[in-house]
Amino acid sequence: MVPHLTTALAGPINELEARILESMPAIERWFRLEWMEHTPPFYTAVDLRNGGFKLAPVDTDLFPGGFNHLTQDMLPLAVQAAMAAIEKICPEARNLLLVPDRHKRSPFYLQNLQRLVQIFNQAGLNVRLGALDERITEVQTLALPDGSELRLEPLQRSQRRLGLKDFDPCTILLNDDLLEGTPALLQGLHEQYLLPPLHAGWSVRRKSRHFRSYEEVAKKFAKLLGMDPWLINPMFGQCGEVDLHSPNGLDCVRGNVDALLAKVRRKFKEYGIHEKPFVVVKADDGLGGMGFMTVRDPRELDDFEARARQALGRDALPPTEVIIQEGVPTYERIHDAVAEPVVYMIDRYVVGGFYRVHAERGADENLNAPGSRFVPLAFAESSQLPRPGAKPGASAPNRFYMYGVIGRLAMLAAAYELEATDPEAESFD
Amino acid sequence: MVPHLTTALAGPINELEARILESMPAIERWFRLEWMEHTPPFYTAVDLRNGGFKLAPVDTDLFPGGFNHLTQDMLPLAVQAAMAAIEKICPEARNLLLVPDRHKRSPFYLQNLQRLVQIFNQAGLNVRLGALDERITEVQTLALPDGSELRLEPLQRSQRRLGLKDFDPCTILLNDDLLEGTPALLQGLHEQYLLPPLHAGWSVRRKSRHFRSYEEVAKKFAKLLGMDPWLINPMFGQCGEVDLHSPNGLDCVRGNVDALLAKVRRKFKEYGIHEKPFVVVKADDGLGGMGFMTVRDPRELDDFEARARQALGRDALPPTEVIIQEGVPTYERIHDAVAEPVVYMIDRYVVGGFYRVHAERGADENLNAPGSRFVPLAFAESSQLPRPGAKPGASAPNRFYMYGVIGRLAMLAAAYELEATDPEAESFD
Numbered sequence: 001m002v003p004h005l006t007t008a009l010a011g012p013i014n015e016l017e018a019r020i021l022e023s024m025p026a027i028e029r030w031f032r033l034e035w036m037e038h039t040p041p042f043y044t045a046v047d048l049r050n051g052g053f054k055l056a057p058v059d060t061d062l063f064p065g066g067f068n069h070l071t072q073d074m075l076p077l078a079v080q081a082a083m084a085a086i087e088k089i090c091p092e093a094r095n096l097l098l099v100p101d102r103h104k105r106s107p108f109y110l111q112n113l114q115r116l117v118q119i120f121n122q123a124g125l126n127v128r129l130g131a132l133d134e135r136i137t138e139v140q141t142l143a144l145p146d147g148s149e150l151r152l153e154p155l156q157r158s159q160r161r162l163g164l165k166d167f168d169p170c171t172i173l174l175n176d177d178l179l180e181g182t183p184a185l186l187q188g189l190h191e192q193y194l195l196p197p198l199h200a201g202w203s204v205r206r207k208s209r210h211f212r213s214y215e216e217v218a219k220k221f222a223k224l225l226g227m228d229p230w231l232i233n234p235m236f237g238q239c240g241e242v243d244l245h246s247p248n249g250l251d252c253v254r255g256n257v258d259a260l261l262a263k264v265r266r267k268f269k270e271y272g273i274h275e276k277p278f279v280v281v282k283a284d285d286g287l288g289g290m291g292f293m294t295v296r297d298p299r300e301l302d303d304f305e306a307r308a309r310q311a312l313g314r315d316a317l318p319p320t321e322v323i324i325q326e327g328v329p330t331y332e333r334i335h336d337a338v339a340e341p342v343v344y345m346i347d348r349y350v351v352g353g354f355y356r357v358h359a360e361r362g363a364d365e366n367l368n369a370p371g372s373r374f375v376p377l378a379f380a381e382s383s384q385l386p387r388p389g390a391k392p393g394a395s396a397p398n399r400f401y402m403y404g405v406i407g408r409l410a411m412l413a414a415a416y417e418l419e420a421t422d423p424e425a426e427s428f429d
Numbered sequence: 430m431v432p433h434l435t436t437a438l439a440g441p442i443n444e445l446e447a448r449i450l451e452s453m454p455a456i457e458r459w460f461r462l463e464w465m466e467h468t469p470p471f472y473t474a475v476d477l478r479n480g481g482f483k484l485a486p487v488d489t490d491l492f493p494g495g496f497n498h499l500t501q502d503m504l505p506l507a508v509q510a511a512m513a514a515i516e517k518i519c520p521e522a523r524n525l526l527l528v529p530d531r532h533k534r535s536p537f538y539l540q541n542l543q544r545l546v547q548i549f550n551q552a553g554l555n556v557r558l559g560a561l562d563e564r565i566t567e568v569q570t571l572a573l574p575d576g577s578e579l580r581l582e583p584l585q586r587s588q589r590r591l592g593l594k595d596f597d598p599c600t601i602l603l604n605d606d607l608l609e610g611t612p613a614l615l616q617g618l619h620e621q622y623l624l625p626p627l628h629a630g631w632s633v634r635r636k637s638r639h640f641r642s643y644e645e646v647a648k649k650f651a652k653l654l655g656m657d658p659w660l661i662n663p664m665f666g667q668c669g670e671v672d673l674h675s676p677n678g679l680d681c682v683r684g685n686v687d688a689l690l691a692k693v694r695r696k697f698k699e700y701g702i703h704e705k706p707f708v709v710v711k712a713d714d715g716l717g718g719m720g721f722m723t724v725r726d727p728r729e730l731d732d733f734e735a736r737a738r739q740a741l742g743r744d745a746l747p748p749t750e751v752i753i754q755e756g757v758p759t760y761e762r763i764h765d766a767v768a769e770p771v772v773y774m775i776d777r778y779v780v781g782g783f784y785r786v787h788a789e790r791g792a793d794e795n796l797n798a799p800g801s802r803f804v805p806l807a808f809a810e811s812s813q814l815p816r817p818g819a820k821p822g823a824s825a826p827n828r829f830y831m832y833g834v835i836g837r838l839a840m841l842a843a844a845y846e847l848e849a850t851d852p853e854a855e856s857f858d
Contacts, residue, residue: 025523028512028553032520077505080778083457084513091461094454124457349509 038415042195046407049328057410063177068111069374074352082123085347093170096125130155202286208238214413236325243319256324284321329363343407350404467844471624475836478757486839492606497540498803503781511552514776522599525554559584631715637667643842665754672748685753713750758792772836779833
């Protein structure tokens with residue numbers, strides 16, 4: 001199936017596309033200079049939402065699955081980027097230890113692992129898989145849909161190094177987001193490169209921290225292009241700890257929802273956007289779509305509170321940190337289904353992407369949910385590169401170049417974020 | 430037109446392909462280590478010949494035209510490689526000055542320039558074209574087949590820098606092979622990056638010097654893979670100065686032809702190859718196909734001598750340095766026409782390639798001649814990456830991976846060569 005831009009979107013996003021295209025050399029140089037100062041995450045996937053009036057990242061994944069959703073045509077780019085990454089980190093390496101997610105064993109996820117093995121194998125590394133589960137003491141064989149197999153081996157930890165039987169890697173690549181905390185097995189590995197670093201795990205990361213960095217990046221970038229950062233930056237507020245058991249537990253959320261809706265309304269007025277603003281309330285740590293709520297009116301929180309308390313009666317939840325973020329609708333469609341672009345990067349390079357498509361969700365809802373499908377990003381056409389002459393909004397490669405730029409801004413924000421949260425960094429505060 | 434491997438070649442080349450595929454991580458690591466010690470040329474195109482029993486580079490171009498023959502699908506790879514190259518050389522650069530070949534103005538060559546401008550523009554540089562011709566004092570407009578135009582501007586040289594009006598580049602990229610010598614305009618530019626360096630020009634380079642380096646590289650690589658280097662290395666001899674005016678002027682060539690044919694015959698016997706060996710006699714400097722001669726029997730040189738002397742009566746030629754090289758036939762065919770693969774690289778990365786096809790030439794002749802056509806290399810298929818499982822010789826991506834490896838060996842040889850001939854290098858002899 002070949003994806004198409006079924007809607008030629010109108011409005012500010014086309015101006016943004018035109019400005020980004022005409023500024024291409026300046027943008028690429030700006031990224032070059034930023035990467036001289038900041039180290040990109042090893043690999044990154046960024047979910048974007050294109051609302052026609054604004055384009056913004058909504059999630060930045062530092063342990064991306066889904067490499068299987070990239071087309072075969074994009075693989076050479078991924079291999080080349082992987083070569084560049086390895087060359088910088090550990091050029092003499094022979095071996096890469098890939099550590100899969102502890103819980104994912106779906107055929108799709110196994111294909112993602114297969115794809116990662118393929119990419120790093122062709123970039124020049126022997127790749128083997130180690131199980132982040134001390135209960136696994138024998139080699140497991142994982143069957144893939146194409147009839148091939150992956151071997152998942154027990155990890156062997158020594159005082160200073162992690163490896164497998166007869167396999168001592170220079171680099172350990174994590175594909176588990178460490179949501180449940182940092183396993184002891186992975187701590188204190190100072191002789192090997194552990195990528196991404198442990199503090200990129202969701203037990204440490206906070207969305208609000210990421211979006212604060214993104215705001216900083218978006219402002220710099222907007223200054224370079226002479227534009228309003230709001231066009232690419234989703235505004236947000238946060239509440240440190242929300243305790244649904246306490247009578248006024250949701251007050252902070254209510255206040256933030258109110259304030260944020262008012263801010264968005266002012267922006268809509270400024271740009272003549274005739275839409276009803278909404279905000280999204282979600283857990284500040286990485287608990288996926290859990291607790292994800294679209295709010296158009298602060299009174300909707302009353303309902304939520306009532307229902308939540310009922311549920312809590314059964315099973316008390318610990319206080320949760322909450323982020324309240326400006327909602328960005330996605331107005332891209334593939335065959336009438338709501339779609340959002342996801343951009344994949346290895347090292348500093350965009351290597352591909354896909355549309356996450358969900359037939360049963362609305363333009364203002366989270367599409368990262370059961371039932372979503374994946375369509376490789378508009379690369380089926382003969383040219384994958386931006387065409388400076390084309391009409392804004394009408395050229396898929398131009399649209400994708402813009403997505404690649406915004407994806408890289410989010411990746412740069414993650415680089416800022418990881419510097420700020422690095423426990424081993426010297427503090428000059 | 431989609432190229433196909435019309436002949437599934439048999440014999441040693443399929444074993445080589447299988448061995449190269451199974452050794453992929455070791456090969457890529459070996460290249461990684463070599464590139465830590467040696468700087469790749471900025472861009473390189475390598476002509477290969479696949480004779481079924483051996484695969485060898487026959488020409489390594491350090492000022493490649495022909496980027497227009499790469500498919501659009503390969504452009505993202507080229508842009509990514511260009512980004513990596515610029516980042517290493519001059520990350521703060523805004524401007525790149527591209528200096529076209531002084532003599533080429535065909536529509537094809539102009540498309541090559543257009544493609545180079547596109548690649549480096551999208552890699553993040555403002556690119557402008559400067560004319561290596563002091564008679565050009567006004568901006569010239571060059572019309573392209575697609576209706577667009579290129580601007581060719583007069584160069585402006587100051588004491589220490591080269592540029593254009595209001596354009597001061599960090600890097601100057603030469604696309605002229607400097608066959609006629611090194612223009613004064615390009616000398617003494619110590620503040621800017623001049624790429625490739627002047628001693629990569631054909632007024633300095635010698636094919637024999639390149640193939641001596643290639644032999645060294647081929648031997649190292651063959652040791653890594655545990656194979657006979659002859660399978661990828663064309664043997665050669667050389668004659669310092671051949672003076673056709675002198676009575677015994679061709680004696681050195683005759684002796685070399687004799688010795689080389691005998692060596693090739695021994696190799697053919699060793700491998701059970703039932704072919705008639707041939708050698709190629711050509712100018713050791715870069716004079717294109719001029720003086721290119723296929724010889725199967727030393728007596729053919731008598732005829733040549735007689736004809737050459739006749740010609741020389743009219744217009745005396747200066748003595749010429751000559752290389753005598755083992756001839757490698759090309760047994761690849763596209764629609765019955767003889768074809769040879771050409772591999773394109775930017776920095777250390779293979780970015781694409783094409784088949785040079787000539788309907789009127791034989792398998793033992795030079796195809797780089799008027800009448801040749803160009804067909805993008807087997808990239809039209811869904812997978813551009815090697816498929817370790819496929820039958821040797823039957824998978825175009827696997828074949829192309831092998832071509833990319835041999836192309837990179839020739840590029841590495843050029844790196845060795847440029848180090849050895851660098852006039853500014855300290856000598857430890």
